[in-house]
Amino acid sequence: MALGAVVAWLGCCRRGGELSDSADAVAPGRVPAQAIGRWGNRFNQELYGRRSVTRVDTPCGTVRGHTGGLPGYSSEIYTDATGTRSVAVFTITNFGIKERKAATANKALVDAATC
Template sequence: MKVNTPCGTVWGHTGGLPGYSSEIYTDAGGHRSVAVLTSTNFGIKEKAAATANKTLVEAATCQMLGRSLPSRSPSE
């Protein structure tokens, strides 16, 4: 599945089973990949945890693509 991130397009998917969630992505050429596994209790439901997980995934995909994570405004 094609996913647009703040640092560019990646290919991959999300998933999980009871106890964890996963997001796995690769660059367009299939040369670099990143996987983020997060311990959960049937999904990330708390807003703060979901925000932290999103920030982590964005930082990981940006690092994979060799780019810096764009800065965010304090309201985001």
């Protein structure tokens, strides 16, 4: 955004136009661009909020967080109900934690860090 504003300002200076005219021309496209970006966030697991939160039961209660990953690694971030304890777990893996031993160790780490 900032770089785009600088480029628009430089373009206006070179052509002798007003920056406000350029801003008026660009403004209508800002809303659809933001909507398309948020839709993309939903598919690549970068969307945050109540609907995208993962719940995990631990011995001391339910924790909430977000998960994501790419081929080769997995990431999880959890916070307890009070917001005082949290954990970020990064795992090198192939398309998720499929081995029972690895999944058990991952769960034990989340339990220990959030309880």
